[in-house]
Amino acid sequence: MTAPPPAVSVRFSINQMTVKQLSLPGLVEACVRLGVRGVGLWREPVARYGLDATAKLVRDAGVEVTSLCRGGFLTAADAAGRAAAIADNRAAIDEAATLGTDTLVLVSGGLPPGSKDLAGARERIADALSSLAPYAASRGVRLAIEPLHPMFASDRCVVSTLDQALAIAERFPASQVGVVVDTYHVWWDDRAPAAVARAGAAGRIHAFQLADWVTPLPAGVLNGRGQLGDGSVDLARWRSLVDAAGYPGPIEVELFNDALWAGDGVALLEETVRRFGEVLA
């Protein structure tokens, strides 16, 4: 006799990067077996498996795609770079629509080489969204600006706080542009709870993601996200804040962690489901 699988919250969603050692069929099969109803997908592995094949795989399995990562990288200062970014983001919007998700996560991009102008880069993001947001709406897709931790401000995302993300999103209808609340990126920010409330009241929380904060950070700081409960983030509090803001949607767990990736993917998914139940109880 094996232990029964843990009960899975209907709101739990597993971001594909958390268990990137799994193939797409392996991930979907494990979701079905464990009762996980949602997955967040990434463009690169979807492209490798095939966009239409992925759409059929999840549809046939009855697994919901809760978000697609990622569009963005909209900070190029030159015309060619900006045109390429717009084209790539339109393609990402089309992919999201094909996969049946209404949410495209945007990682906005860092400073162009040699630039020190954060404010200018943030303004170029807003400028690019003025053409992308209506296009996304025409495909039934909402754009979700994800503030990344300030340690990524130079090379990955000049949008570092929920307040900054909202300052851009609020230029557009809430049905077109909102924000991602990711605990890993905002947990340290004493202004973030008020921003969560403001975003929720306006219907602008388009995604909610969980990861814990653990140290020491690894070189490059990208793949050091902690399993739920292993770190310093009061995850139950953040879930309460986001719930209180009126967000009823999926809660994705998105971990980038070399140590977790080195193990078995299905066991990691089961452990993540278990931790989710424990820390959010």
Next chain:
Amino acid sequence: MTAPPPAVSVRFSINQMTVKQLSLPGLVEACVRLGVRGVGLWREPVARYGLDATAKLVRDAGVEVTSLCRGGFLTAADAAGRAAAIADNRAAIDEAATLGTDTLVLVSGGLPPGSKDLAGARERIADALSSLAPYAASRGVRLAIEPLHPMFASDRCVVSTLDQALAIAERFPASQVGVVVDTYHVWWDDRAPAAVARAGAAGRIHAFQLADWVTPLPAGVLNGRGQLGDGSVDLARWRSLVDAAGYPGPIEVELFNDALWAGDGVALLEETVRRFGEVLA
């Protein structure tokens, strides 16, 4: 014939950690030879050389001690830990007075083991300062709360922004408690310029430190501070902001960088003087 030494701004100060490969006599000798008028010292190397011997060394050389690093680590939740921290900070205040500097830099401390309560930790800092600030004033020393980059929030400093630092400092007279503006820690923060203006107007900028932001960050993220001009920070703009806020004091360069420490310390000091002149011009 050797090249003449670069002209050195009267406001330039070299933080000892930037050239930690130098002994204290080596550092002071290089400062005198190059015309560097100020040094920021650290308690540990001062203790190794001897507190009184260090005070005599800098006094005899006519070099000003612009700050002492560091007090702080005031977030312990247990009575014994808090008492030990108070005692250690009183000792640090005494050392600052002996060295003839009016500024003790505070790195406030991270979360206690197992704690997820950032707000509570910040409150304990303010509580500790209510006894330390008057004592410091009685010794002619001002306490300078240094917000550290949010990537240090869990394990080193729960005070992550200038606004947070000011929220604590403003409970005390400006002559007793102020803040450190360090470009490495605040450069990403769109609210920091307003905080600099507010701090300056109240006479609460007690120290101004420079370092550049470079990536990729090394493991542990402590020793990746960039030489002036090598990174993403618009240092000239920050100097203008701090000047415009009415701060007339020393500008310390504080780099923690394994690659820079591997080279010759005097050459590094000369290069830092040169960069300071270039990037702040």
